[in-house]
Amino acid sequence: MKALAWHGKNDVRxxxxxxxxxxxxxxAIIKITSTAICGSDLHLYNGFxxxxxxxxxxGHEFMGEVVETGKGVSGEKLKKGDRVVVPFNIACGNCFFCKRDLYSSxxxxxxxxxxxxxxxxxAGSALFGYSHTLGGYAGGQAEYVRVPFADVGPYKVPEGLTDEQVLFLTDIFPTGYMAAENCNIQPGDTVAVWGAGPVGLFAIKSAFLLGAERVLAIDRFPERLALAQEAGAIPINYEQTPVQDEIRAQTHGMGADSCIDAVGLEAHGISPDAIYDKVMQVARLGTDRIHVLREAIMACRKxxxxSLPGVYVGIVDKMPMGAAFGKGLTLKMGxxxxxKYLPKLMGHIQNGDLDPTFLITHTLPLEQAPEAYKIFKxxxxxxxxVVLKPHTA
Amino acid sequence: MSINYTPNTNSSAQTADLPPTATITGKGGHPNVSDTERVISGVAGAVIAGYALTQTKNTLGTALPLGLLGGYLLYRGATGNCPTYTALRTGTGQQTDSKIAVIPEGQGIKIVKAMTIQKPASELYTFWRNFENLPVFMKHLEAVTVTDETHSSWTAKAPFGQTVSWDAEILSDEPNKRIVWRSLEHADIPNTGTVRFEELSAGRGTAVTVSLEYNPPLGMVGAVVAKMFGEEPGTQVHDSLRRFKELMETGELPTIQGQPNGVLGRNKTEGMA
Known part of the structure; x- marks a missing residue:
């Protein structure tokens, strides 16, 4: 089969x-019909x-059709011909954590x-296609993929939904949703979201689903701020507006009820020096990651x-712990x-509460994946x- | 994760599980190494010590252990006394009465590791009690053969591609709770230990605790050398318990052996390092 393989820095083939x-x-073996490039794949691409x-x-965002199952997978759970989305993390369903719906642990x-x-x-769960530190499992930017513990992860797609509608259930939609859920949003709340990339945009939409009255979106890229505005958020371009003053003004002096740091929007890796990746990534945005976390802590009301949907992997320096303690903040992350989220979010898509297709700017055959990485980076x-199609000859 | 092994300094709560160490002392000053072995030991010791003295680089890594080993063998050759044999109450110079080779006070290395597993104690005990199952999740074991109700033969991988073997007997067997064993005479690595299965409250699973005491070849020098080569038994026990948990909870061991990789891919192995 054809597969996108990593060969080194800026070298995928x-x-x-x-x-x-x-x-x-x-x-189980899945024939992949659609697979996406995640921002976190760029960490691998960048070679850090x-x-x-x-x-x-x-590749860890993929879906497709079951072509074979092992003898430990009952037909009730999964069988040949089922069309499924596959979560990016691999979970056994049997351990202390899985039994408590804490699958990524x-x-x-x-x-x-x-x-x-x-x-x-x-150690937490393994991931698809994301370094040997996180398990070394072959990923899904390929024609076929082996899915371990296939009786737990893959989730059947109801009829009538396109790949594009459900593909992001594998990662970025649940990630944005969990970030918003972690905020325990109450009626009248204002939620501030740093980073209007894919996870930030899903966090914005999820915050509204969960009852937020207003969402503030902080970024500097006009096209991303435009998408945030379309999603109903109030855009704040931090290159033009002092963020702390603006959030204070927007909340009538109160401060944001909750703050989501989605600047590390690509951060699904927990590899030991991925902190360096984050610094590189954030440098590309013109600030640094710890600066955003600090800003979120300062802007949050007492x-x-x-909430941190992105991942911190190393040692954080100059964290304003006194401010977090003094204001009695709750920090949630992971x-x-x-x-855990698939049934509920699939329902939201079916009901038309949220259409994830708004994100897709490029659809290409798998063969063009090396070029797609370049464009995306x-x-x-x-x-x-970017959505890749492995079987469009 | 730090390597959790400590020299056995004294009895403590953690040693309560270990079988009592019999106190048998060597007969003061009597040679316990045969004449043939004394010659071999002396020559080998001279060669190794001589080689160690020629090492000018990496003295701590190579010359020191080799020098210690050479000196030790020279001492055995010259005096006919082997401290290890004395300690183990065994020897090649004369027949000892003891049929067992446990660990003398102050010489063993003790490891205590625990893992909480989401299965009933009875299920975990039953799988473990059939020692021939153990190589499935203990990667360092090559084979275990059960010879009768209480006896078994063990072969394990050792550093530098060697193997070590020993016979063991069960000292105490409380179904679904505890198994206590010790190695018998002529064990390459004398060892003794306990595995305990304790069901926790509130459905938190079963705590499986392994307490193991062993006497590494060449004592602490051997333990340090083994650790340098990444085969320190504390890590082995921890990794084995984790794999036991994986196997018992999920019915299989997670693996990537046999999956495809790209054209420049080489044989992947788990545990890369």
Missing amino acids: IDNVPDPKIINDRD TPGMMAGDIL CDNTNPNAGLVEKQYGY SGTV QTHVQ EKKDGCVK
């Missing part, structure tokens, strides 16, 4: 590789994520858990919530428990989100 096969009983090996197949899916334990004490051509 379409390789011909053997088709994946069932290895464990709970595996450790634990990558030449030939690794990338799954104990049992990373064969290299020891590498993470050295950094964090305990006893409010600061990888998204995608599996350089934000050329108004690129916000």
